[in-house]
Amino acid sequence: MRDKYASLFEETAIGTCRLKNRFAMAPMGPLGLGDAEGGFNQRGIDYYVERARGGTGLIITGVTFVDNRIEQHDMPSVPCSTHNSVHFIRTARELTEKIHAYDSKIFLQLSGGFGRVTIPTNLGEHPPVAPSPIPHRWLDKTCRPLTREEIHEIVVQFGKGAFHAKRAGFDGVQIHAVHEGYLLDQFAIALFNQRDDEYGGSLENRLRFAREVLMEIKRTCGADFPVTLRYSVKSFIKDWRVGALPGEAFSEKGKDVAEGIEAARLLAQYGYDALDVDVGCYDAWWWNHPPMYQEKGLYIPYAKMVREAVDVPVICAGRMDDPELALKALNEGACDIISLGRPLLADPEYVNKLAAGHTAAIRPCISCQEGCMGRIQEYSALNCAVNPQACRERSERLVPAPRQKRILIVGGGVAGCEAARVLALRGHEPAVYEKTDRLGGNLIPGGMPSFKEDDHALAAWYAHQLKQLGVAVHLNAAMDAEAIRNWGADAVIVATGSNPKMVTLEGAPLYPAADVLLGRVKAGQDVVVIGGGLVGCEIALWLREQQKTVTIVETLPKLLAINAPLCHANSDMLAALIPFKGIDAITSAKVTGYEDGSALVETADGTRRVKADTVIAAIGYLPENTLYQKLRPELPELYLLGDARRVANIMYAIWDAYEVASHIQ
Missing domain, CATH: 3.20.20.70 (Aldolase class I)
Structure with a gap:
């Protein structure tokens, strides 16, 4: 090399x-x-x-x-x-x-x-x-x-x-x-x-x-x-x-x-x-x-x-x-x-x-x-989303655990992978159970657009790290409360991610964004994206690159109003790319129905009909913490991480996992 x-x-x-x-x-x-x-x-x-x-x-x-x-x-x-x-x-x-x-x-x-x-x-x-x-x-x-x-x-x-x-x-x-x-x-x-x-x-x-x-x-x-x-x-x-x-x-x-x-x-x-x-x-x-x-x-x-x-x-x-x-x-x-x-x-x-x-x-x-x-x-602080130790090399230095614990991690997304990596480096014995066939969680659908290729690279890095560290990774392995109780863990980390929020539109070809990104659903030529946050804008840009006709409908007065990237260089560029690429954006509006191949969009000026053979819901996520709530009264050392605790961004999933995993004794 x-x-x-x-x-x-x-x-x-x-x-x-x-x-x-x-x-x-x-x-x-x-x-x-x-x-x-x-x-x-x-x-x-x-x-x-x-x-x-x-x-x-x-x-x-x-x-x-x-x-x-x-x-x-x-x-x-x-x-x-x-x-x-x-x-x-x-x-x-x-x-x-x-x-x-x-x-x-x-x-x-x-x-x-x-x-x-x-x-x-x-x-x-x-x-x-x-x-x-x-x-x-x-x-x-x-x-x-x-x-x-x-x-x-x-x-x-x-x-x-x-x-x-x-x-x-x-x-x-x-x-x-x-x-x-x-x-x-x-x-x-x-x-x-x-x-x-x-x-x-x-x-x-x-x-x-x-x-x-x-x-x-x-x-x-x-x-x-x-x-x-x-x-x-x-x-x-x-x-x-x-x-x-x-x-x-x-x-x-x-x-x-x-x-x-x-x-x-x-x-x-x-x-x-x-x-x-x-x-x-x-x-x-x-x-x-x-x-x-x-x-x-x-x-x-x-x-x-x-x-x-x-x-x-x-x-x-x-x-x-x-x-x-x-x-x-x-x-x-x-x-x-x-x-x-x-x-x-x-x-x-x-x-x-x-x-x-x-x-x-x-x-x-x-x-x-x-x-x-x-x-x-x-x-006024310099850090790094994927490296919690950046600019904190001394204070965040990993310390060997005083005794080895068997730690069960339910969920192989970013938070679960980071927790497993840190625990293994400290001398614990983590095991990851992931219900899908791949580690990475939301990195996988999120990384499907060509401009998000490094999300997949990060998922691949985690897979490589866990393999090198000898962490037991079980794919296609869903865990329920009974299986967790019987596993014999000294500590359990629940990192079960989140579920997409959905709307009800009777008769509409309506799908969550992840299903379209992962190819489970093939988008048609005319697409309406409900939600003008980060996921909605990025999937719209990705579909436009495929020559689709795309319309974003956002209830707030502007795109990227609540969950835009913290850095304005990112959010400003993404917002500018939407009209530049020919994506229509209807703000202060709401999709209220679907009929005759069109989404019905309620605006301040009345109802607009927007042709749509595919409607994508990109209106956010809800924590999936059912397992945690069931186990909380029973297990003495139980942790909740990632989107399962609070839907946020990749940085906080990694940082929170690093913090918890670096202090399990």
Whole structure:
């Protein structure tokens, strides 16, 4: 396997910094990983070291601020090398020394600020700033333009921040960023930069801020200290706060490819040692934070354009977890380094497992963004939906059980599988009884659309893990209360999932969504989907890909109103795809009947008849906890997990199972 992927494990370099392989950890917001004085807390140290231990050649930290006066940030927010430099160096030095023990390198990502795109939960009461008095991305506010003196102060702070990073043992820095519409990118994009001084107007003027940052760091740290740049080639902005979709014809209001390539040439000429390439902007943030609805390797074409235009290394991220895709990108000259972000949240040992040929053991990222961007957005905390230990490596470390217990797990969905995995790792003897012929529960119907393939990959990973751990798995094995009583378990976990909610429509060809997804029922040409939540919208998109005529009927005023993905990059893209793909959506409406081949839809304007040879119910699920309720008065150690306890998402099924299974003594 190492021979097959030999190119990925070749040594390479960024400036004077040698890298042992072609893998980098992409920068991801380190919310929760800093302390009140701007240093790295123990969680942050453990988090990055775990990825180095897993074989990653280059660790790039998430964003750290250099300025807290002009664009103010609440502390603790993220590490800051200029807030209390002595404390920062003390904590960061512990981090870098541990990273180097694994022959990995580490760059500190330094940010000049977020400007108009600061997420409101992180903004607090602080006034947003920008190059010009332009609208904030999220709030009904106009940003305050920076003065020339403030720009100069931020430049000086970059130099100080990089100097402290070098003292702390970092091997280089990455500048955040002429990318994603952050502050430096706002200066680079004419839509946002309406200045008439030396920082506005021509492309060279709009890049002046980024150039001065580089010059100051090289002045303070020396010409040989590597400085890389996070860089977006194209913005995909249709209008203020409106992004374009893949394949959509539109007029670019932000940075187009021609200007993006020219800017890349200039940035390389200025002396940046590498460009870390992607596309997108927070106005179109499903590009820079790609959900499962974006294709894998979506940045490869843009990275290749940059690679052909510059003479410095190019780093490429963007759903690059498929090693075949990564190998192809590298061998075809699209990039020099493969950057993995969320895949290393999901599995910090990705690189070592790939090197050893253990690809089936790599836990897949499902691009749900629930634990990462979603939690950053809502709670200022970085985690991972499929890996409960991410950013909690020490506190969630598994401890061997004091004595082995025989534990019966009823249900082989996500919660049951995770509980079995954790119990086996701790030394217990779990056994899983699943009533169907396959592990995975709702991952199986949920993963049927092509854009949800990683749901099936996660189910396959669980099957592989349980086999490797020697867990007894019984398929096509329904359990009743009597069988559970007679099994002789020391503890019982009930993870029996949920049942779909249904409506009554006399005479209608009405089916639950899972039956259609699993092929038990073949949908006709004209389909009405009752329910505009996540399942309803995704099955509608899947059927539309099959050239079906699809109409969604939702009782609430908008789609994805109650159970949308936590991360808006996912929900916003899915909501935008519905009309773009030609799916009709009738909101504030209800299907009240069926006659003569049509669904009767009650709206504020009266009853509409919608042709339908198939009607799909996608209105949610109800917990199936009958067994638990029967056994609850009898069994002294009984647990209820997954949808059987509370219908939620994959993340909470996994997290709750990990929590319970890690503490059964």
